[in-house]
Amino acid sequence: ILLLECAEEWWSGAEGAGAWSGEELSPERESCGEGDKEAEGEGSAESQSMSERDSLRNLSAAIAARQRWEAEAEEAARGALLERVLALDLRLADLLRALAAAAQAANSPGSRAPDTPTAALAHALRDKIEVTEKNVADVVVKKLAELDACKNLMEQYQHSIEGLFGDLESRIKCKG
Numbered sequence: 001i002l003l004l005e006c007a008e009e010w011w012s013g014a015e016g017a018g019a020w021s022g023e024e025l026s027p028e029r030e031s032c033g034e035g036d037k038e039a040e041g042e043g044s045a046e047s048q049s050m051s052e053r054d055s056l057r058n059l060s061a062a063i064a065a066r067q068r069w070e071a072e073a074e075e076a077a078r079g080a081l082l083e084r085v086l087a088l089d090l091r092l093a094d095l096l097r098a099l100a101a102a103a104q105a106a107n108s109p110g111s112r113a114p115d116t117p118t119a120a121l122a123h124a125l126r127d128k129i130e131v132t133e134k135n136v137a138d139v140v141v142k143k144l145a146e147l148d149a150c151k152n153l154m155e156q157y158q159h160s161i162e163g164l165f166g167d168l169e170s171r172i173k174c175k176g
Contacts, residue, residue: 048175049172049175053172060165067158074150081140099122102118102122
């Protein structure tokens with residue numbers, strides 16, 4: 001029961017975050033005291049074991065639901081980031097084409113000398129675009145690293161909870 005309470009406390013932090021309501025475990029929390037009252041009667045150990053199994057199932061279902069929700073949120077975040085990156089890439093490609101056209105016009109025969117203000121502007125724009133591309137790439141890499149770090153953290157939590165489940169299941173089997 002101690003492990004179940006620890007697991008419930010761990011997951012109760014998500015209730016305030018709005019990610020999970022926690023209603024699946026509420027009836028079990030209320031019925032824990034009732035199981036102690038029934039301990040005097042015949043079959044109380046059996047009913048307590050059933051209650052623990054039900055709690056374990058409810059907790060398992062809640063964890064699975066939370067993991068699905070987090071996976072969907074992570075996928076949506078990656079999708080939104082990818083859309084933004086693709087939009088920026090298209091915009092940068094348009095700017096590069098315009099820059100190439102301006103540079104070609106500045107260097108074409110019959111145009112002004114290459115050291116004219118147009119050529120200087122084309123060179124400055126090219127430099128700015130290169131810096132912008134680098135900055136965009138850096139931001140994308142950082143955001144993807146943050147998403148991966150969140151995913152790794154969730155996997156660590158999952159392994160911790162699975163360990164708690166294993167301990168709880170072994171205790172239930174020992175009592176049963």
